[in-house]
Structures are given as structure tokens and as C-alpha cells.
Amino acid sequence: MAELDKFDYRLLELLQENSRMTGNELADKVGLSSAACLRRVQRLRETGVIERDVAVVSPKVFGKRMMVIVLLTMERDRPDRYILMREEFAKMPEVVQCHHVTGAHDFVLRIQVSDMEEYSAFVERVFHEPYIKRYESLAVLGSLK
Amino acid sequence: MAELDKFDYRLLELLQENSRMTGNELADKVGLSSAACLRRVQRLRETGVIERDVAVVSPKVFGKRMMVIVLLTMERDRPDRYILMREEFAKMPEVVQCHHVTGAHDFVLRIQVSDMEEYSAFVERVFHEPYIKRYESLAVLGSLK
DNA sequence: AAATTCGTGCGAGATTTTCGCAAAAATTCT
DNA sequence: AGAATTTTTGCGAAAATCTCGCACGAATTT
Known part of the structure; x- marks a missing residue:
């Protein structure tokens, strides 16, 4: 362009x-x-300046009332896992957003679920892996934009 | 609905x-x-199930190549600052997203800027306030969704 | 089982987008 | 600078898309 x-x-x-x-x-x-x-x-x-057009659906009405931000730290010896990780996250409907970052953590995820139970199940299923060193969950109280 | x-x-x-x-x-x-x-x-x-429709603009072409996620911790004695904070963040064009969260941090911000210089200026201007205890910057290497 | 409500498909009318064209504006070339 | 070229504009017609009234069929209520 x-x-x-x-x-x-x-x-x-x-x-x-x-x-x-x-x-x-x-x-x-x-x-x-x-x-x-x-x-x-x-x-x-x-020309791709506008990548796409999307409808913003209310999470509430959609039944996904709970939002959690997760800071993920991986084991340092498995860099190959990063790419696989990203691809898997892309497929999970709970993962609304996923950023690969530098610093104390490796990934920042935004998770959307119905309730605590669903979140627990998700954590159990996804984060309890040997190559994940540690994760920190931040429940979202409110958002802007 | x-x-x-x-x-x-x-x-x-x-x-x-x-x-x-x-x-x-x-x-x-x-x-x-x-x-x-x-x-x-x-x-x-x-009925508000679809809240709005938006165009997704490519950050690259838009000249905002750098994305940073900031974990913000406020001083515990200024709860009144929270609402003011959110309102101010809402006005800043650099702040693409802002979540108020529970846990070790208080806010998770997604910042979009052109380069490190612009980011430094932003940090200087916004985060060096007495009621902000600490902030952690995570530069985003790549994103999904 | 009749009455009511609700959502459907059809199709006409209204709105919106696309496109060709000639003119205006901006850019490049000599 | 001024001519030639390219780009973008506004207009208006044609195409595409959306909105809405209507009659009908399915589900629910009385």
C-alpha cells in the first residue's frame, strides 16, 4: 500500500x-x-490495511461471564514447545487472545469462560503439563475498550 | 433478549x-x-447481543509496530484512583485494552505504539505517578487471534 | 380444537454499494 | 514553467443488498 x-x-x-x-x-x-x-x-x-471486519458479541449474553488473564511461564529447556503451544491455543475456544511476550513470563492469555468450574477444568486440562513451569491467574473485574 | x-x-x-x-x-x-x-x-x-461492528486495522500498516502488555500495581491506600485511572486510560489512544484484575496486580494494559521511544515517553508520562507502586512491561513478540 | 403467537419465505420497495465516465487535481517529465 | 501522465474526484446509472409487509405454517396457549 x-x-x-x-x-x-x-x-x-x-x-x-x-x-x-x-x-x-x-x-x-x-x-x-x-x-x-x-x-x-x-x-x-x-490492500490489507483493514484486515477484517468483526461483530463484537456481548460475552454476557453469550453465556461467558468470566474473564481471566493468565501469565504463563514455560520451562526454559523446551523452546520447541512455543510454536506448538501457540497453535494449540489458537484452536481453543476459551482462549480469546494469546500474546507471546518477553520478560518474566512467556505468554499472556485472555480466557473467556462461563464460570469458575469451567475455568478449573480448563486449567487442569491445559496448564498441568511438565513444560509449563508456572501460571498466574488474574480474574478480570472490569474492562475498557 | x-x-x-x-x-x-x-x-x-x-x-x-x-x-x-x-x-x-x-x-x-x-x-x-x-x-x-x-x-x-x-x-x-x-437487543445488544451484538454490541458493535468494528474494522480490524493492521497495526503494522498503521505504523504502530510495537505492542506491550503492562502489569500495573497501585498503592493500596488509593482505591479512589481506580475509577479515575480507568477513565484516563479510556482516553489514551496508546491504550488498546485495559482490564481491572484481582491478584498480585491491579490492571493489565495492552499498549500499542510506534517504537521504543514513544513507549518510553508514554511510561514516563503515565506511570511515574505517586499512586502507582510498580509496573512490569512485557513486550509482545507475536499474537494470535 | 380453536385461538394466539411466533417465525418463515416471498417479493416489492428502499437503501447502499459498485462502476464507468469525464473533469479536476496532483505528479512527473522535458 | 508548462506539457504530459497519472491519480482521484463527483456524478449518475446499474447492481447488489437490506428492509418490510404479507400470507402461511408451526408451535404454544387457552
Whole structure:
């Protein structure tokens, strides 16, 4: 993708907030015609600046009321496990997010479950492995953004 | 919202993956008519099951190449600071996500910046406050989901 | 078993997006 | 600088998509 100008940035800003905005709505806020806005958005999608569009589903209504952040530390002698780990996490529906990090821990996971029972089962199943040295669970009380 | 049936769950699953799917595409995958799908989706939005729709913008192209997770510990004697804190975090563009948690730390932040310099400036500006006891920065090497 | 409620498919009408075109604006070349 | 080229714009028509009223069928209530 070439360069993004101020119009593109404004469009991205708006669509990050609400991706269902119509061409006319965008036109109003951006100061271009509807067609011009939509053409630009189309291009942003094609070139991968906009990777995808997703619906944000309320965790509550979805029955997943509990969110936990886990700091994971692996045994230092099994670096091969990292890639396998990531792939497995990607498949687990409980794992909403997974970051591989530097520092005192190796992974930061965001876990979404229905209740404590489900979380216990998850921990039992996933974290009680020989190559996992230690994990720290932080229950989320509230979130922004 | 009353109860969600298997059609609703399937629709949510699909729209979480790609919220730009058309009525016909949904109809194919779900096994209802286009109109029925769109009516259901409309209802899911109205009742708040679908909270919002957002465009996912590539952090790379957006120039924010660096992601850091911060574990924040506040001084125990300033519980009033928590609400203020959250409100301030909500306004900062660098703060992509903010969770208030229990355990050894109080907040888990996900920070998105261009480079180390910008991160340093952010840390300096935000974390060097008397009511912040300690912070731990985890640079993100890679992420899933 | 009739009445009510609820969700469906169909199809018309409304809205939104896409696309071709000519003109304007920006960029490159001489 | 000024001509030539490329890019992007706005307009408007055509295509695609969504919304909504309607009649019907299934499930639930009375």
C-alpha cells in the first residue's frame, strides 16, 4: 500500500469505531463524496490495511461471564514447545487472545469462560503439563475498550 | 433478549469471523432464507447481543509496530484512583485494552505504539505517578487471534 | 380444537454499494 | 514553467443488498 493520507486515517478511525457506517455517513464526517469514501475503504480492505471486519458479541449474553488473564511461564529447556503451544491455543475456544511476550513470563492469555468450574477444568486440562513451569491467574473485574 | 437458538449461535459464530457477510452468504451456511437471517441479525443487534461492528486495522500498516502488555500495581491506600485511572486510560489512544484484575496486580494494559521511544515517553508520562507502586512491561513478540 | 403467537419465505420497495465516465487535481517529465 | 501522465474526484446509472409487509405454517396457549 502506498501512503495513507489524512482522509484514510479519518476513515480508519471511524470504521474502527463502527464498521457499519454507510457511504453517506462517512462522506459527512470526512468531507468527500460517498463514492470516494467507499472507493477508499474498498482499497483499504484490498490492500490489507483493514484486515477484517468483526461483530463484537456481548460475552454476557453469550453465556461467558468470566474473564481471566493468565501469565504463563514455560520451562526454559523446551523452546520447541512455543510454536506448538501457540497453535494449540489458537484452536481453543476459551482462549480469546494469546500474546507471546518477553520478560518474566512467556505468554499472556485472555480466557473467556462461563464460570469458575469451567475455568478449573480448563486449567487442569491445559496448564498441568511438565513444560509449563508456572501460571498466574488474574480474574478480570472490569474492562475498557 | 429471549433465548438464542442454534441458528442465532451459528450466525454469531459467522459474524464474529466476518461481519460483512451478506444475507445470501449467511443463508447458505445457516440454512434459512436471506431475509430470515438478516431479520435475526437485526434483532441480535437491537437487543445488544451484538454490541458493535468494528474494522480490524493492521497495526503494522498503521505504523504502530510495537505492542506491550503492562502489569500495573497501585498503592493500596488509593482505591479512589481506580475509577479515575480507568477513565484516563479510556482516553489514551496508546491504550488498546485495559482490564481491572484481582491478584498480585491491579490492571493489565495492552499498549500499542510506534517504537521504543514513544513507549518510553508514554511510561514516563503515565506511570511515574505517586499512586502507582510498580509496573512490569512485557513486550509482545507475536499474537494470535 | 380453536385461538394466539411466533417465525418463515416471498417479493416489492428502499437503501447502499459498485462502476464507468469525464473533469479536476496532483505528479512527473522535458 | 508548462506539457504530459497519472491519480482521484463527483456524478449518475446499474447492481447488489437490506428492509418490510404479507400470507402461511408451526408451535404454544387457552
